Amino acid sequence: MSSTDFAQRLVQALGPDTVATAEQDIAPWLSDWRGLYNGRAQAVVRPRRTEEVATCLALCQQAGVPVVPRGGNTGLCGGATPDQGAANVVLSLDRMNAVRGIDTIANTLVAEAGCILGNLRRAAQDAGRLLPLSLAAEDSSQIGGNVATNAGGVNVVRYGMARELVLGLEAVLPTGEVFHGLRTLRKDNTGYDLKQLLIGSEGTLGVITAVALRLFPRADVRSVVLAAVESPAQALRLFELLYAKCGARLQAFEYFSGDCLDLVLTHAEGVQEPFGQRYPAYVLVELADSADDAALNALLESVIGQALEDELCLDAVVSASLAQLQGLWKLREEISEAQRADGPHLKHDVSLPIERIPDFMASAQARLQAQFSGIRPFIFGHFGDGNLHYNLSRPAGAPRDWAATQGAAITDAVLDEVNRYGGSISAEHGIGQLKRDHFLHSKDPLELRLMREIKRLVDPAGIMNPGKLL
Numbered sequence: 001m002s003s004t005d006f007a008q009r010l011v012q013a014l015g016p017d018t019v020a021t022a023e024q025d026i027a028p029w030l031s032d033w034r035g036l037y038n039g040r041a042q043a044v045v046r047p048r049r050t051e052e053v054a055t056c057l058a059l060c061q062q063a064g065v066p067v068v069p070r071g072g073n074t075g076l077c078g079g080a081t082p083d084q085g086a087a088n089v090v091l092s093l094d095r096m097n098a099v100r101g102i103d104t105i106a107n108t109l110v111a112e113a114g115c116i117l118g119n120l121r122r123a124a125q126d127a128g129r130l131l132p133l134s135l136a137a138e139d140s141s142q143i144g145g146n147v148a149t150n151a152g153g154v155n156v157v158r159y160g161m162a163r164e165l166v167l168g169l170e171a172v173l174p175t176g177e178v179f180h181g182l183r184t185l186r187k188d189n190t191g192y193d194l195k196q197l198l199i200g201s202e203g204t205l206g207v208i209t210a211v212a213l214r215l216f217p218r219a220d221v222r223s224v225v226l227a228a229v230e231s232p233a234q235a236l237r238l239f240e241l242l243y244a245k246c247g248a249r250l251q252a253f254e255y256f257s258g259d260c261l262d263l264v265l266t267h268a269e270g271v272q273e274p275f276g277q278r279y280p281a282y283v284l285v286e287l288a289d290s291a292d293d294a295a296l297n298a299l300l301e302s303v304i305g306q307a308l309e310d311e312l313c314l315d316a317v318v319s320a321s322l323a324q325l326q327g328l329w330k331l332r333e334e335i336s337e338a339q340r341a342d343g344p345h346l347k348h349d350v351s352l353p354i355e356r357i358p359d360f361m362a363s364a365q366a367r368l369q370a371q372f373s374g375i376r377p378f379i380f381g382h383f384g385d386g387n388l389h390y391n392l393s394r395p396a397g398a399p400r401d402w403a404a405t406q407g408a409a410i411t412d413a414v415l416d417e418v419n420r421y422g423g424s425i426s427a428e429h430g431i432g433q434l435k436r437d438h439f440l441h442s443k444d445p446l447e448l449r450l451m452r453e454i455k456r457l458v459d460p461a462g463i464m465n466p467g468k469l470l
């Protein structure tokens, strides 16, 4: 069947309002957030109901047509971008954006996959509860995309990744069958937990259409400290102390190097130098609780006092107002944008056993400087989760195409170090197209074989998001 015939079949089954086939209507759906990937498609389908997703997938499976699920398109690995095949169908969930229910006794939220994460967080807040999944792209990314990528973000140290927040989900399999797993049970030990296969599967096993999430008590009282540290090893000891003393109140433990702060102070607006002098590195710690502002501040101040005494940090500033708290967070949040303004760079989103971070950083730094003299590391991230954004900028004076010519060799070196230290080449962002080769080379052969067999079982025609992940 020609592409035109198949697209017409989709239009007949779902209606012209749901299926776009004109070139100018499809064009906005063919590239990724960073502009690194561009692809082709014969149609963009924007269903409003699970049954329409099922109809679309059943037709695609019959015709062997590849389907690329698309959420908010904030993924950083090209996972939601079609490849160059002209037959692709992009399936966007953006119209499936209803909150199906919030239960403040069971503390659950059930929502369709196309809901914007930030909207769900606000809906939970309005109901007097907290949906803790939080990331810089939360006002664009969709909950279906968050679950499909097993997103992390700034609160993982306390609440875990998306996987730990999902109680149940509904999904359409490539056959068009609906997986009815939208349960809100806390306890359900009845065999294999199949929803876990869909979480983090990056659209390669099916289309998530709705999710049931855990909610928590609101933790509106917040206290933040920015501590200066001399090394990752000192940051690690500070983390150990804070975890022991603050327990579940420890909501974020972020790290950034002094070079990152320099970048932010150079490129971002409305930011202030936090100390009278510069230090080698910083950690930003947030505590949060349901009540009692004064007690939380007192706890943080006393723990930081002890840290200074025990030489677990060099200097520290505790937020005294909401404006100051936001100002300290801004220093961390602006790093990505500041680095973008600084010029082309290589991004690596890696994780390590937390206690091995200092050794990894020393080893990777020595290797990179030996092999790629003058390379400029900008390292920051969710240190409390063992997650580093290990970003590298070109040496001063290097040509602008530095990343294109040297990038592959540099990334090989970084990821090789990550593997040597028992880490993961993708902490949060997934594999997509970007990391597929490294993933296929570094993953344990048995794990890869099992993944391929699961993929074949669930998607025998191989229509779901081909060229991504596996």
Ligand SMILES: Cc1cc2nc3c(=O)[nH]c(=O)nc-3n(C[C@H](O)[C@H](O)[C@H](O)COP(=O)(O)OP(=O)(O)OC[C@H]3O[C@@H](n4cnc5c(N)ncnc54)[C@H](O)[C@@H]3O)c2cc1C
Binding pocket: 033, 068, 069, 070, 071, 072, 073, 074, 075, 076, 078, 079, 080, 093, 113, 134, 135, 136, 137, 140, 141, 142, 143, 144, 145, 146, 147, 148, 149, 150, 151, 152, 153, 154, 202, 203, 204, 206, 207, 208, 209, 336, 428, 429, 432, 465, 468
């Ligand atoms: C500024 C910025 C900051 C970020 N910070 C973080 C962070 O702190 N932590 C973090 O984890 N990520 C972060 N990200 C990455 C990104 O926001 C997450 O990966 C997010 O979960 C992607 O959601 P999305 O809706 O945009 O998905 P998309 O980009 O649209 O898709 C991502 C993948 O999921 C698949 N997919 C999407 N929807 C569905 C569905 N309904 N069913 C099946 N498959 C689907 C796609 O096919 C694709 O493979 C950041 C991104 C940006 C731009």
